[in-house]
Amino acid sequence: EAESSLTVLDYDLLVSGHDYSVEVARAYSHDGLGILAVTGAPNQTVDEPRLRLLHLARKLALSPPAELAKYERPELAYASGWSRGREVFKGKPDLTKGSWYAHALEDTPAVGDAAAHRFPLITAPNVWPSALVGEEFEASFKALSRALYELAGHVLRNADLAIGAGGVLRRTTHERSRLHVGRLLHYYAPAEGEAAGEEGGEGQWCGWHNDNSVITVLPPALWLREATGEPVDACEAGGLVVRTRKGRKVEVRPPQGAVLLQLGEAAQILSSGALMATPHAVLKGSSSLSREAFALFVEPHWDEQIGTADSLRALHEADAANGDVIPPLSRRLRKLPVEFGQFLADSFAEYYASSQRG
Numbered sequence: 001e002a003e004s005s006l007t008v009l010d011y012d013l014l015v016s017g018h019d020y021s022v023e024v025a026r027a028y029s030h031d032g033l034g035i036l037a038v039t040g041a042p043n044q045t046v047d048e049p050r051l052r053l054l055h056l057a058r059k060l061a062l063s064p065p066a067e068l069a070k071y072e073r074p075e076l077a078y079a080s081g082w083s084r085g086r087e088v089f090k091g092k093p094d095l096t097k098g099s100w101y102a103h104a105l106e107d108t109p110a111v112g113d114a115a116a117h118r119f120p121l122i123t124a125p126n127v128w129p130s131a132l133v134g135e136e137f138e139a140s141f142k143a144l145s146r147a148l149y150e151l152a153g154h155v156l157r158n159a160d161l162a163i164g165a166g167g168v169l170r171r172t173t174h175e176r177s178r179l180h181v182g183r184l185l186h187y188y189a190p191a192e193g194e195a196a197g198e199e200g201g202e203g204q205w206c207g208w209h210n211d212n213s214v215i216t217v218l219p220p221a222l223w224l225r226e227a228t229g230e231p232v233d234a235c236e237a238g239g240l241v242v243r244t245r246k247g248r249k250v251e252v253r254p255p256q257g258a259v260l261l262q263l264g265e266a267a268q269i270l271s272s273g274a275l276m277a278t279p280h281a282v283l284k285g286s287s288s289l290s291r292e293a294f295a296l297f298v299e300p301h302w303d304e305q306i307g308t309a310d311s312l313r314a315l316h317e318a319d320a321a322n323g324d325v326i327p328p329l330s331r332r333l334r335k336l337p338v339e340f341g342q343f344l345a346d347s348f349a350e351y352y353a354s355s356q357r358g
């Protein structure tokens with residue numbers, strides 16, 4: 001059943017040009033999970049920078065708050081640099097995770113771009129916390145991002161084949177866009193006795209949301225004893241959970257070492273609803289364990305016009321299957337085509353209003 005099982009692709013076959021369009025269509029269509037796994041990616045380009053970076057995520061997040069505050073960028077709505085406690089969750093500042101955001105592939109993607117000034121929050125140059133965690137942080141963030149970006153290109157090639165729309169997904173992301181955002185996350189360990197792994201409110205590290213990206217690449221998360229930094233085997237409770245169009249919650253349990261690729265709303269729009277974003281959340285694990293994670297959001301360029309006018313109604317109808325779990329597209333997407341940067345801004349406002357932003 002498309003609904004119930006995670007599609008797994010082999011890295012070597014995928015990058016050698018194997019036709020995985022049937023598998024990709026199954027995973028990303030209306031009845032799929034909206035997420036698939038790739039096994040066998042090379043250690044040197046994925047696992048080595050990933051482990052270096054994820055250990056540094058903990059080190060960064062446990063740095064003195066006064067030091068971290070130097071890397072907060074309120075003038076960019078905390079969309080770059082350090083962000084903790086700036087999102088509201090159930091009426092309270094969300095202190096349960098800390099994020100580092102940066103342009104993933106280059107420090108200054110706005111250089112020479114005439115439209116960038118219209119999108120000041122998402123086009124500012126990167127900053128890096130080298131003084132706190134060393135130069136290795138920036139180097140591994142970029143190395144990991146580059147490898148994941150290339151992997152995304154192979155999956156999108158197959159998604160393009162599946163929808164037969166002339167290569168729109170790859171063209172929009174890999175040929176035209178310089179807007180690819182990395183988010184490094186430290187999920188702070190729950191205290192003893194805190195409700196972990198349960199689905200409502202207090203048991204969530206991250207509330208239900210869709211990503212706005214075309215595709216989001218998620219290398220394996222790392223569970224650590226927060227106090228010592230010692231790795232532990234995957235935590236039984238907690239982690240990523242997705243919601244199907246039938247309303248079922250599915251815990252994502254990928255094969256060891258697999259990279260996950262999750263579809264976002266920009267792909268849903270670009271494919272006129274043939275492919276669907278997956279609503280997801282992150283549940284807390286056991287007490288005293290932190291979770292370190294990285295997400296690469298592969299996106300259209302800020303001024304790219306996405307979607308076609310005649311697909312608006314069908315998109316809204318298909319999206320209604322998400323129920324009220326996430327802010328419906330119909331409230332954020334009134335006309336098509338829309339500039340991607342505008343869609344991001346409208347989504348951000350809507351998620352903020354409902355206090356559910358991941």
Ligand SMILES: O=C(O)CCC(=O)C(=O)O
Nearest residue numbers: 183211240282293295358
């Ligand atoms: O931590 C994860 O596994 C997912 C994070 C996520 O959903 C996000 O940052 O949008």
Ligand SMILES: [Fe+2]
Nearest residue numbers: 210211280358
């Ligand atoms: Fe997400």
